Amino acid sequence: MLPAVAALVVVTLLPIAYGFYLSLTSYNPVERGGPRFHGLDGYVAVLSSGQFWQAVLVTIQYAAGTLILTVPAALGLALLVNGRFPGVALFRSMLFLPRVVSLVAVSMIWLWLYSRDGLFNYVLDLVGLPPVSFLTDEDTALLSLILMRAWKALGGGMIIFLAGLQAIPKDLLEAAAVDGCGRWRQFRHVTLPLLVPITIYVVVVDVIYLAQSFSEIYILTSGGPLSSTTVVNMLIYKEAFENYRLGHASAMAFLLFCLIFALAYLNIRVLSRGGRR
Amino acid sequence: MRRRVTLCVMSGIAAATMVLTACGSGDGAAGGNAPGGETLRVWFPGNLSNEIEWVENELVPAFEGEHDIDVQVEFVDWGDLSTRLSTAFAGGTAPDVFGHGTAATAGFAANGRVIALDDYLADLPAEDIADMTFLDHGKIDGQQFIMPLRGFGYLLAYRTDLFEEAGLDPFASPQTWDDLRAAAEQLTVRDGDRIERAGVILPADNPTSMTQAFATFLFQAGGSFLDESGAKVTWNSPEGKEALNFLTELYAGPDAVADGLGEPTSGAGAQHPLVTGRAAMSLIDDATLKSIYEQAPDVAESIQVSAPLGEAVTASFGGAGNGLFISADSKMQDEAWAFIEFLLEPENAKAYVEVVGGIPARSSLAEDPDIAATPYLKPYVDAVAQFRGNPNVELWTQLRDILSAQVERALRGVTSADEALDASAAEATALLEQG
Structure with missing residues (x-):
């Protein structure tokens, strides 16, 4: 018990406490003298910054956009591979593959796919369509990131939904069939309600994960063009390591924690209410 | 037993606190070795x-x-x-x-x-x-x-074969902004509203490189980023506005002759628009030109590099x-x-630029036969007197980021050039006043 508590304190609680202390300071690591206590000034400055709220909006759009694409698609794929047919294991593995590849490697591949001379523009050219500036146009950059991220998240969501589907007792579905329910009504009134806890899990975990996104955005757009893909984590990075304002960056990090907590809590409440209904 | 556990926990916390405090102080007392x-x-x-x-x-x-x-x-x-x-x-x-x-x-x-x-x-x-x-x-x-x-700089590079194809003299490179605009119009190939081949492109991978392109034209117009004291913003002077308006007009409207904002061109080698034929002229730095010579030597043979344009001043962005x-x-x-x-030392300074590219750190190397025979080094060495760099002031990187954000907005047509420069100057002035 003691080693576990000590590890928790040293590895988790103390860094968090130190991070919170930094958020109450003005701290430029290039300057000598260490952090200077400024109380809540950093929080006030961050909360009154348009740049921060713009990043919050982009973070919500990014997380929501990815979830809207991922959750139904993952459920659909799980239903598809829930049956027994030749090669189903291989099919499941292939669909899960993006999940196990590093996000950085995936981002590098998609950087080429989206580039002016990349695969997508090559295909567009083949069918006689003009090229698209996927990552360099402020109207398409965020959507392009969402598509990539949804593709990456699909396999993980599918596997969890598949586990949920396989845990549904067969006799419930058979009873529904005996009562005259077709496949759609079985899905709508038996499968879907029983998948609510799984859906809550998938959505909440994805919200927590997506709201902390950084590496794919750093590689694909660096937050541009015109800050259209600058999520809060990207802004934290820029504040900390480009502008050397670690106090502000730490305040943003704690505000991001509050945002993630609020989004996760909201999801749990909304989805639980939907499930009870 | 309980006392021992408490002691262990307390000493663990104390040790961790000391470690974290050491991480945070940054006074360098521990030395850097x-x-x-x-x-x-x-x-x-x-x-x-x-x-x-x-x-x-x-x-x-x-x-x-x-x-x-x-x-x-x-x-x-x-x-x-x-x-x-x-x-x-x-x-x-x-x-x-x-x-x-x-x-x-x-x-x-x-x-x-x-x-x-x-x-x-x-x-x-x-x-x-x-x-x-x-x-x-x-x-x-x-x-x-x-x-x-080493030094670096931006110069105008162009494809001689595309000049000939457009009826331009490949040995008469643009000398002024008007020449540049006229040549770019003649070289631009359109498909309806879409530019198939840009007459000219600027380094515009990211807002910082857009600002370096702006700096080239700002200096040519006779402007500067800051005054000599380094305490007053001058990039929104009439010269600055003239420069940014000239650049935004390259990208704006149906007569646009430039495109590719945000596309990676720095060090792009064989993927550079000059090589792929998507641009006929490009403001290009020495390292990127070197990458073209290394990755696409056949196309590099038809690339010429001109001296800096001369508007009010013959200058370009560059320097150390x-x-x-x-x-x-x-x-x-x-x-x-x-x-x-x-x-x-001379032999190492020479070897360094031969490997990395750019302008040698020693002026005596300008006469070196190997450097003079290297086509991606020679034009930059010849133009060294015309290169001007960033101001050496403490807050420069933050000031540049403020300017860069607005330069990008102007080039993308979100705001006018004049508004972009005035807005960034106001924000930068406030930062300078805060210190």
């Missing part, structure tokens, strides 16, 4: 394989053989350099010697992170000091803080590129200077 202090730690910025190979296999062994000093070199990607350095400063583990762009000089100097090199320079022969091309670019208030290893600092926390400062001095 490896245990024993016998190994000179050097960080080079970048990840060019040629450079890594030359430094590790030739430069360092030669230095170690001559000076009996062990050198540990690490290459840090430019994108990670600020992150790595700031955490190293905070943790008291900064390397003895580190490379960076000259734009960071004033900030490091003001915070006492690097030492002034004047005492070391005083021991060099006068002719050696006179030979150092970019020495003045590394000075803050008359003190030398960085030793530039990356250089080396000595950490103020280093316990091996003499050894660190010996390493820098060794790297700047």
Whole structure:
């Protein structure tokens, strides 16, 4: 018990406490003298910054956009591979593959796919369509990131939904069939309600994960063009390591924690209410 | 038993607190050297394989053989350099010697992170000091803080075959903005509203490079970023507005002759729009031109580079590129200077630019037959007197970011050039006033 508590304190609680202390300071690591206590000034400055709220909006759009694409698609794929047919294991593995590849490697591949001379523009050219500036146009950059991220998240969501589907007792579905329910009504009134806890899990975990996104955005757009893909984590990075304002960056990090907590809590409440209904 | 557990927990917390406090103080009391202090730690910025190979296999062994000093070199990607350095400063583990762009000089100097090199320079022969091309670019208030290893610059490069195809004389490069605009119009190929081949493109990978392109035209118009004191923003002067309006008009409306904002062109080699034929002219830096010569030598044969355009002033953005600092926390400062001095010896300074590209750190190398025969070095060496760089002020990188955000907005047509410059000047002035 003691080693576990000590590890928790040293590895988790103390860094968090130190991070919170930094958020109450003005701290430029290039300057000598260490952090200077400024109380809540950093929080006030961050909360009154348009740049921060713009990043919050982009973070919500990014997380929501990815979830809207991922959750139904993952459920659909799980239903598809829930049956027994030749090669189903291989099919499941292939669909899960993006999940196990590093996000950085995936981002590098998609950087080429989206580039002016990349695969997508090559295909567009083949069918006689003009090229698209996927990552360099402020109207398409965020959507392009969402598509990539949804593709990456699909396999993980599918596997969890598949586990949920396989845990549904067969006799419930058979009873529904005996009562005259077709496949759609079985899905709508038996499968879907029983998948609510799984859906809550998938959505909440994805919200927590997506709201902390950084590496794919750093590689694909660096937050541009015109800050259209600058999520809060990207802004934290820029504040900390480009502008050397670690106090502000730490305040943003704690505000991001509050945002993630609020989004996760909201999801749990909304989805639980939907499930009870 | 309970007391022992409590003691263990308390000592664990105390130890962790001490570790974290040490991480945070960043006073450098621990010094910046490896245990024993016998190994000179050097960080080079970048990840060019040629450079890594030359430094590790030739430069360092030669230095170690001559000076009996062990050198540990690490290459840090430019994108990670600020992150790595700031955490190293905070943790008291900064390397003895580190490379960076000259734009960071004033900030490091003001915070006492690097030492002034004047005492070391005083021991060099006068002719050696006179030979150092970019020495003045590394000075803050008359003190030398960085030793530039190479210079860089932006010049207009163009495809002679596309000039001929468009009915232009391939040996008569544009000399003024009007010439540039006229040539770009003639070279632009459109498919309806869409540009199939841009007449000209600017370095516009990201807002910072857009600002470097703006700087070229700002200097040509006779403007500057800041006044001579470095305390007043002047980029929104009439000259600045004239320059940014000229650039925005290249990208705007049905008569646009430029495109590709945000597309990576720096070091793009065979993927550069000049090579793929998606652009006929490009404002291009020496390293990118070198990458084209290395990756697409057949196309490179039809690329010509012209001298800087002359509007009010014949000038272009450029000057000292990356250089080396000595950490103020280093316990091996003499050894660190010996390493820098060794790297700047004529044969090493020459080898460095042959590997990395750019303008040699020594002006005497301009006459070197190998340098003069290298087509991607010669035009930049010839134009060295016309290159102008960033102001050496402490807040420059933050000021530049403010300007860059607005320059991008103007080039993308979100705001007018005049509004962009005035808005960024107001924000930058407030930052300068805050200090």
